[in-house]
Every structure is written in structure tokens, then in C-alpha cells.
Amino acid sequence: MQRRSILTFIAGLAVAMPFAHAQSDKVLRLSTTTSTENSGLLGYLLPAFEAKTGIRVNVISVGTGKALELGKNGDVDVTLVHARALEDKFVAEGWGIDRHDVMYNDFVVAGPVADPAGVKGSRDVIAAFRKIAAANVKFISRGDNSGTDVMEKGYWRQAGTKPAGSNYVNAGLGMGEVLNMAAEMGAYTLTDRATYGAYQAKTGLAILVEGDKRMFNPYGIIAVNPERHKGINYKGAKALIEWITSPEGQAKIASFKPAGEQLFFPSAK
DSSP states (O other), X not given: OHHHHHHHHHHHHHHHHHHHHHHHTTEEEEEEOHHHHHXXXXXXXXXXXXXXXXXXXXXXXXXXXXXXXXXXXXXXSEEEEOOHHHHHHHHHTTSEEEEXXXXXXXXXXXXXXXXXXXXXXXXXXXXXXXXXXXXXXXXXXXXXXXXXXXXXHHHHHHHTOOXXXXXXXXXXOOHHHHHHHHHHXXXXXXXXXXXXXXXXXXXXXXXXXXXXXXXXXXXXXXXXXXXXXXXXXXXXXXXXXXXXXXHHHHHHHHTOOGGGOOOOEEOOO
């Protein structure tokens, strides 16, 4: 009798395990940047993908560096980020596969309307950074190895200077929190245009520098390599990549226009 119960239990597991695996295929773990989450883009895009595929997407919104680390650790199945050099390194080291361009927007320098550093209207981000460094004003840095942080640090290197002492605040926070800090402290910061748009009414910050081609901000999507980690939902990752780069997904990105302004521009080839 006891042997029969054990055999029944084992048979039950054999039936249940394929079902559990099928269920796991319907959950996709996505790491992404704070800009795609804070702007409201993912809340706009993902319901359409979920309705079409039946795959539920669990989003982890962090800086690009952390988003890629989650992929390296096998904690997510796919990542949507914006730091091309870090993305290429992630793929070259074998952590990711099937990278595709998805969309782009741009960075802007935001700051107080009064603009004490006098950079308003500049289309030269490096010259503007030099003026900010020379003025007695605060600059808030993400300081989190995000795509924005990587870009900002690169601008300071090109400028050959940065604000001295306490005028340079290394926040270690997401873009929305940094914008709030900049508003409270009357400071400048580098931000993606989409997150700025989502927080502009709350912060009252102005766009002071824009239009420099060096402020171009492309986004890419990458599947985590299933050969590096067991349990990666590569099938779901591939489904999201195919959908977001398809004419349907690209049109959905283009139609995301909070307050009538397009914040992301499709770029899938």
C-alpha cells in the first residue's frame, strides 16, 4: 500500500512538472532602465504584448549597469537598455544574444529656470558642461552606472573638468529621484528627455541644453544567453524581441505621446 502511494506521488510529479514548465514559459523577466518605466512607456507597450502572446512580463527597473548585471546573474530573461558600449561588451562576453535596435530619443541638460550658469540655448553639451563646472552651482549625477551616468561621465571627461567639491553630488539614484533632487537644490543634471517630460510638471525644471548630436540616446534589447543559465525563458525573450521590433511594436512605440509629445522614436532595422 505504501509502495502504491509512492508510485502515485511520482506519477503525479511526472504530470505536474511539464505543466509547471509550461507555466514558467508564460512569465518573462525583463530588466530595463528607469527611463522606460518612469516615462510610462512600458505601461503603454507591455499590455499589448501580453494580450497577444499570453506571456506576463515582470519588470525590474534599474540603471543600465544593474540591468545588465541581472542578466549576467541569470536573474532575468531579457534586458532593454541604453548604453551601447556596455551592451556590446555584454554580448561579446557571451552573456547576451540576439541584440536588436529598438528605439532612440535624446539627452538634455535640465536645470533651474533662472539658469545661473548661463547655458540656456546652447547646442554644445561639452561647452555647457564647462560653464556649469566654472560657475558656483550644483550638478546632480546619477552615480549608478546607468546609461545616463555613463554618458554624463563621458561628457565631463571630454570637458576636462567638473564641478568642484560639494557642487558635484553623486546621488546613486534613479532618474526621477535625481530630477526631484535637482529641483529641490536648484541644480543641473543630465536626463533623458522622456523622464524629464514625465517629471517636468512636478519639478519645474527647464530644458537648457539640447540638440547636440552627441546627446543621441539609442536603446537596444538583448536576450540573456540560455547556455549560461538554466531556466532562462529564451522562448519568451525571443517573442518580446520579435514583437517590439515588428511593425506592430514599432508603431506602438511611435504612438506613445504623453501630453501630445512623442518621446521615443522607433529604430528597428
